[in-house]
Amino acid sequence: xxxxxxxxxxxxxxxxxxxxxxxxxxxxxxxxxxxxxxxxxxxxxxxxxxxxxxxxxxxxxxxxxxxxxxxxxxxxxxxxxxxxxxxxxxxxxxxxxxxxxxxxxxxxxxxxxxxxxxxxxxxxxxxxxxxxxxxxxxxxxxxxxxxxxxxxxxxxxxxxxxxxxxxxxxxxxxxxxxxxxxxxxxxxxxxxxxxxxxxxxxxxxxxxxxxxxxxxxxxxx
Amino acid sequence: xxxxxxxxxxxxxxxxxxxxxxxxxxxxxxxxxxxxxxxxxxxxxxxxxxxxxxxxxxxxxxxxxxxxxxxxxxxxxxxxxxxxxxxxxxxxxxxxxxxxxxxxxxxxxxxxxxxxxxxxxxxxxxxxxxxxxxxxxxxxxxxxxxxxxxxxxxxxxxxxxxxxxxxxxxxxxxxxxxxxxxxxxxxxxxxxxxxxxxxxxxxxxx
Numbered sequence: 001x002x003x004x005x006x007x008x009x010x011x012x013x014x015x016x017x018x019x020x021x022x023x024x025x026x027x028x029x030x031x032x033x034x035x036x037x038x039x040x041x042x043x044x045x046x047x048x049x050x051x052x053x054x055x056x057x058x059x060x061x062x063x064x065x066x067x068x069x070x071x072x073x074x075x076x077x078x079x080x081x082x083x084x085x086x087x088x089x090x091x092x093x094x095x096x097x098x099x100x101x102x103x104x105x106x107x108x109x110x111x112x113x114x115x116x117x118x119x120x121x122x123x124x125x126x127x128x129x130x131x132x133x134x135x136x137x138x139x140x141x142x143x144x145x146x147x148x149x150x151x152x153x154x155x156x157x158x159x160x161x162x163x164x165x166x167x168x169x170x171x172x173x174x175x176x177x178x179x180x181x182x183x184x185x186x187x188x189x190x191x192x193x194x195x196x197x198x199x200x201x202x203x204x205x206x207x208x209x210x211x212x213x214x215x216x217x218x219x220x221x
Numbered sequence: 222x223x224x225x226x227x228x229x230x231x232x233x234x235x236x237x238x239x240x241x242x243x244x245x246x247x248x249x250x251x252x253x254x255x256x257x258x259x260x261x262x263x264x265x266x267x268x269x270x271x272x273x274x275x276x277x278x279x280x281x282x283x284x285x286x287x288x289x290x291x292x293x294x295x296x297x298x299x300x301x302x303x304x305x306x307x308x309x310x311x312x313x314x315x316x317x318x319x320x321x322x323x324x325x326x327x328x329x330x331x332x333x334x335x336x337x338x339x340x341x342x343x344x345x346x347x348x349x350x351x352x353x354x355x356x357x358x359x360x361x362x363x364x365x366x367x368x369x370x371x372x373x374x375x376x377x378x379x380x381x382x383x384x385x386x387x388x389x390x391x392x393x394x395x396x397x398x399x400x401x402x403x404x405x406x407x408x409x410x411x412x413x414x415x416x417x418x419x420x421x422x423x424x425x426x427x
Binding site for chain 2: 052055056084087088090092093094095097101123124125127131135138139140142143147149151152157159165
């Protein structure tokens with residue numbers, strides 16, 4: 001066997017953490033939640049860092065074995081499997097981050113004025129949000145607002161019967177949730193309460209299950 | 222319909238363009254003249270509103286504002302929203318375009334057909350957008366993960382058989398550097414050349 005063993009990789013589904021889910025299973029869950037949630041969920045910085053770190057180490061190990069002329073046919077075959085798996089995991093990480101970027105662009109102006117949401121995103125995402133908000137404001141200014149009469153050239157109108165000018169996440173959007181364990185009852189918008197047993201699947205407004213998602217008692221499907 | 226044009230007709234035309242753009246999934250040419258006409262209408266409306274505003278200020282307290290003023294203000298608000306909606310709709314299309322070619326801005330800007338449809342301000346916007354994305358990418362600080370690559374389909378194979386459609390010069394790959402010349406075929410690591418497929422230099426053979 002080559003020096004840097006790639007047999008017991010980090011992507012081994014048998015590896016288990018405190019919650020009984022491997023880092024990859026956790027990543028997949030956070031990725032699916034992020035894809036389905038209308039709002040931006042807390043960034044999983046630690047998880048991402050550890051996965052990227054694993055990817056880096058695995059790639060190094062692969063390089064090492066590849067350049068070893070003594071590596072056997074079987075090892076080369078394993079390398080292909082590991083490389084494919086690495087690419088597939090990179091795909092998920094990428095999709096996860098890009099989903100967040102998409103939402104950050106969409107809600108950029110809301111994010112810069114909302115302290116709560118800022119705690120849920122990473123430092124580079126915060127920079128990105130404020131830059132996005134700035135260039136969009138600037139674009140509106142040079143194309144439209146600067147040509148309008150003074151009284152109309154602002155971006156914070158609050159006319160009655162019109163939606164606000166700042167796009168906010170629609171937390172009332174319906175999502176499918178899958179209970180991972182017995183959940184405490186949640187209050188639905190109509191006042192009734194819903195108690196989900198393990199493996200129960202339900203269609204509810206995002207706002208009703210927001211806290212359950214944060215506590216990882218349910219996942220979005 | 223009478224000849225007379227109502228306030229807001231132009232703005233309706235403008236948002237209709239956005240709808241057509243979405244419905245046909247194409248980028249339409251920036252409608253500079255229509256945008257200008259609506260901005261002119263906004264100035265006319267503002268002028269028409271001024272005396273009414275003055276009149277309602279002079280009126281004793283508690284008098285409701287003149288109905289004319291409410292109509293004008295509604296028209297102003299609506300026009301403004303339509304103008305902003307039109308521009309923001311276009312911006313969203315640019316973002317989609319940008320990511321669809323893996324962030325290759327020169328690829329978009331050198332395309333004469335696309336370029337002719339953009340206003341100068343929109344070109345500026347795309348440049349700033351690109352800068353912002355590049356800054357984020359640098360912040361990630363990892364060489365392992367290319368944030369710009371495709372997220373539509375997870376890969377099934379490491380390698381891919383490609384046909385060269387356009388010369389793209391010498392590219393560094395895992396197998397060494399390859400000089401891609403039109404008409405040739407190669408079996409290469411997908412991750413190495415994915416961006417060339419996206420930008421239309423290579424074609425995947427399935």
